[in-house]
Each structure stands twice: as C-alpha cells, then as structure tokens.
Amino acid sequence: MKPQGFEYHAPQSVKEAVELLGELGPDAKILAGGQSLIPLLNLRLAAPEHLIDIGRIGELRERRRENGTLRLGAATRHAELLSEPEIGDGCPLLPLAARYIGHPQIRTRGTMGGSLSHADPSAELPAVAVALDATMVIRSVRGERRVPAGDFFVSFLSTGLAEDELLVAIEFPVTGPRAGSAFGEVAARAGDFAMAGAAAVVRVGEDDRVTDARVVCTSVGDKPVRVPAAEEALRGRTADDAVLAEVEAAVAGQLDPGPQLKVSAGYKRRTAAVLARRAVRQSWRIASERTA
Amino acid sequence: MSTLVKARIEVNGTVREVEIEPRTLLADVLREKCSSKGTHIGCEHGVCGACTVLLDGEPVRSCLTLAVQADGRSVETVESLAEPDGSLNELQSAFHRHHGLQCGYCTPGILMSLTALFRTAGSPSEGEIRDFLQGHICRCTGYQQMIEAALEVSEHAESEHAEAEPAGTEHAGTGQ
Numbered sequence: 001m002k003p004q005g006f007e008y009h010a011p012q013s014v015k016e017a018v019e020l021l022g023e024l025g026p027d028a029k030i031l032a033g034g035q036s037l038i039p040l041l042n043l044r045l046a047a048p049e050h051l052i053d054i055g056r057i058g059e060l061r062e063r064r065r066e067n068g069t070l071r072l073g074a075a076t077r078h079a080e081l082l083s084e085p086e087i088g089d090g091c092p093l094l095p096l097a098a099r100y101i102g103h104p105q106i107r108t109r110g111t112m113g114g115s116l117s118h119a120d121p122s123a124e125l126p127a128v129a130v131a132l133d134a135t136m137v138i139r140s141v142r143g144e145r146r147v148p149a150g151d152f153f154v155s156f157l158s159t160g161l162a163e164d165e166l167l168v169a170i171e172f173p174v175t176g177p178r179a180g181s182a183f184g185e186v187a188a189r190a191g192d193f194a195m196a197g198a199a200a201v202v203r204v205g206e207d208d209r210v211t212d213a214r215v216v217c218t219s220v221g222d223k224p225v226r227v228p229a230a231e232e233a234l235r236g237r238t239a240d241d242a243v244l245a246e247v248e249a250a251v252a253g254q255l256d257p258g259p260q261l262k263v264s265a266g267y268k269r270r271t272a273a274v275l276a277r278r279a280v281r282q283s284w285r286i287a288s289e290r291t292a
Numbered sequence: 293m294s295t296l297v298k299a300r301i302e303v304n305g306t307v308r309e310v311e312i313e314p315r316t317l318l319a320d321v322l323r324e325k326c327s328s329k330g331t332h333i334g335c336e337h338g339v340c341g342a343c344t345v346l347l348d349g350e351p352v353r354s355c356l357t358l359a360v361q362a363d364g365r366s367v368e369t370v371e372s373l374a375e376p377d378g379s380l381n382e383l384q385s386a387f388h389r390h391h392g393l394q395c396g397y398c399t400p401g402i403l404m405s406l407t408a409l410f411r412t413a414g415s416p417s418e419g420e421i422r423d424f425l426q427g428h429i430c431r432c433t434g435y436q437q438m439i440e441a442a443l444e445v446s447e448h449a450e451s452e453h454a455e456a457e458p459a460g461t462e463h464a465g466t467g468q
Contacts, residue, residue: 003317006294008314034358038337038358106353
C-alpha cells in the first residue's frame with residue numbers, strides 16, 4: 001500500500017526541528033532514515049498528520065571522540081558503524097552488532113537515533129546502548145537533558161522521550177584497554193528480526209579477573225534485558241567453564257520471554273542464555289588479550 | 293490532500309523536476325514520472341529488495357524512501373546498466389549466461405545491489421556476494437546461479453587487476 005497523506009517538514013537545524021515538534025507534538029512523527037517508519041506508513045499502521053524529516057540536519061551527523069567518550073549524532077547510519085574505523089576503534093561492539101541490523105540495503109538508510117527511538121524489542125542497538133552504558137542526549141524547546149540508556153527504554157516501542165523531544169546524539173564511553181565486547185544473535189534468516197540476541201562487555205584487572213561486566217539480552221522481553229545475576233557471577237573471577245555455566249544459568253533463570261511467531265518462549269530463553277555465554281566468553285578473551 | 297512539494301532528482305544522469313505529494317515513494321516517482329519501469333515493486337515494505345536502486349551510489353530500498361528525501365540527489369536504476377549500444381553489460385551478460393533469473397521480477401534490484409558491491413569491493417568474495425544477496429528474495433532460482441554469475445564477474449575483475457599490475461609489484465596500501 002501507499003502512505004496516507006501528511007504535511008512534510010524539512011527543518012535545517014535541530015533548533016528548527018524541536019520548535020516544530022513543540023508546536024505539532026502528538027500529531028507529528030520524526031522521519032530519520034525511514035527504515036522502520038516508512039514500512040509502518042506503507043502498511044498504514046501509522047498515519048501521522050505531519051512528518052518532520054531530520055535527514056537534512058548536518059549537526060545530527062556529528063562524530064567526535066574526546067576525553068574517553070565517543071559521541072555520535074543521532075543520524076549516524078548503521079552502514080557507518082561498519083565503515084568508519086573511528087567508531088569501531090572507540091567501541092568495537094558497535095560494528096560487531098551492526099552487521100546483524102537488517103540488510104546492507106537497509107543499513108545505508110537506517111540510523112542509530114531512529115533505531116533507539118523506535119525501540120523495537122528485537123532490535124540490536126538498544127541492547128548495545130545499555131551494554132555500553134551509553135547516554136542519550138535529548139533536546140526540546142524546554143532545553144537539553146541526558147538519560148542513561150538503562151533508563152531510556154520503557155516498553156514495547158516506547159521510550160522516555162516526551163512528545164516534544166528529539167534524540168540528538170548518543171555518547172558512548174570508549175571501551176578501552178583490558179576490556180572486550182561481543183554480540184550474538186539468532187534469526188530465522190540473515191537480516192530477519194532476531195529471535196534472541198545477547199551483548200556483553202567485560203573489563204578485567206591485571207590478573208585477568210573480571211572487574212566489571214554487563215550482560216544484556218535482546219528480543220526476549222519488551223525492552224533490552226540486563227542480567228545482574230550473570231554480571232555478579234563474573235565479578236572477581238576469570239571466565240572459565242564453571243563461571244560461564246553460571247552465567248548461562250543466570251540468564252536462563254532470569255529471562256521470561258513470551259512466545260513469538262515461529263519460536264516458543266523456551267527456545268528464546270535457552271538461545272539467549274547460550275548466546276550470552278558465548279558473548280561473555282569472547283568478551284573476556286578479548287579483554288584479557290588487550291593489554292595495551 | 294497534503295500540500296504538493298517539488299523535488300529535483302537526477303535519474304540515470306538526467307535531472308528530473310517533479311511536483312508530488314510528500315507521501316509519494318521514490319519507487320513510484322521512478323516508475324510513474326520518469327518512465328523507469330525497470331524498478332519493480334514487490335512487497336512495498338522493505339523486505340523483498342525488488343525495488344532496490346542506487347541513491348548517491350548506495351543501494352537503498354526505493355519503497356522505503358520518500359521521493360522528497362531524494363531531492364537534490366542522484367538515483368541510478370537498472371536502466372542505467374546497459375552499454376551505450378544497448379547491449380547487456382558484463383554483470384547482466386553473466387546473469388544471462390548462468391541463468392541467474394527466471395521470471396525476472398527480482399532481478400533489477402539484485403543487479404543494482406551487486407553493482408554497488410562491485411564498485412566498492414572491486415572483486416568481492418563469495419561471502420561478500422552472499423551478504424549483499426541476503427537482502428533480496430528470489431522465488432525462482434534458488435540464488436546459486438546468481439552467485440555463480442557474480443563470482444565469474446568478480447574473478448574476471450581480479451584477473452584484469454592482476455594484468456594491470458604485473459606479478460611481483462608491491463600492492464601499496466592494501467594492508468595485505
């Protein structure tokens with residue numbers, strides 16, 4: 001089908017965009033890369049009166065690394081996560097996960113801010129943002145506020161963004177030495193929505209014992225699911241087989257997914273647990289080898 | 293009805309100025325306003341890949357791109373591939389030889405994706421070819437013949453590259 005009619009706005013600056021949002025609020029949708037929104041428009045599952053196209057705002061494409069932080073504008077495209085070495089140098093988890101996002105022909109248009117704001121529970125980047133402890137930089141006519149990724153995702157397709165707010169940038173702490181990260185996902189076919197996925201970030205001390213870990217699963221709940229028991233099981237230890245078994249058991253024990261088209265709840269839980277175990281093992285291995 | 297907007301899009305080297313409803317998809321502008329019916333519309337929600345075109349050289353779904361988003365940018369469609377004399381180009385000929393299509397509905401999108409891949413990767417590996425084909429659905433061929441066709445073009449590109457730079461020459465900057 002074709003989209004229902006709407007009024008089109010193409011602001012040239014963030015200031016102009018948030019003024020429009022402030023004015024139009026609930027009747028407007030933000031158009032970024034359009035790879036989630038345009039299917040919804042074509043299927044007429046969404047029919048906003050106004051579309052605010054932020055695709056021509058240069059400041060949303062910023063990319064900066066300073067003081068241990070990688071700051072990416074919300075309009076950074078998935079393809080750039082794979083093609084820009086500066087991004088992978090700062091946060092290797094971003095390109096590791098980006099190859100699972102849709103297809104190459106989707107990644108050329110889809111944006112990081114779009115994926116995070118859309119908050120599809122099976123998406124990769126929300127879990128990655130939580131695993132990396134990213135900070136969302138949000139703007140409206142009322143000013144700017146910053147929200148940790150862990151508090152940003154509320155529920156199925158729902159975030160802490162108010163109707164007049166725009167996600168303008170995401171700040172990622174640079175992963176750094178003695179730290180490793182990994183991502184895994186299972187889908188029916190390459191590029192399909194995930195049936196289960198897991199991201200891990202692990203930091204180790206001089207003795208290769210884990211000082212800090214994050215384990216986050218995707219497509220097993222209404223938002224990214226962090227597993228504190230798995231993180232706790234790792235602390236102060238090396239990721240040997242016994243510890244990895246504890247990680248897997250902790251994930252399986254905490255997750256409570258619902259069944260999804262094609263897959264049962266049990267399949268999702270078991271698969272996420274195995275993916276989390278593998279991601280932790282890989283992260284720990286990288287962390288203990290990255291001595292620089 | 294929503295206010296009409298103007299878009300200036302370069303299609304296969306020719307600048308087209310169109311006045312459209314903002315809701316108009318790029319795929320529909322190409323087909324209805326630019327006589328570019330080679331761009332096929334399949335699922336119309338980004339899954340099948342039949343409508344893939346190049347936007348500023350990158351493969352995109354023209355059903356998931358509003359025409360106004362292409363304002364001021366350049367689009368290449370399957371019609372741009374043939375040689376100046378109208379004969380099939382190397383990739384198209386390889387598809388023909390290897391029986392890389394049957395009904396042909398998905399073919400324009402696949403050719404455009406592979407065209408982008410060949411431009412960036414030069415002589416892509418089978419893995420890279422498969423990675424680009426994963427974004428396309430073909431219900432006839434089973435994909436294998438397309439992979440064979442693309443691999444033949446890739447191997448040809450590699451041997452031409454080797455001839456241009458005789459054996460023993462250092463490949464500066466390849467990092468290999």
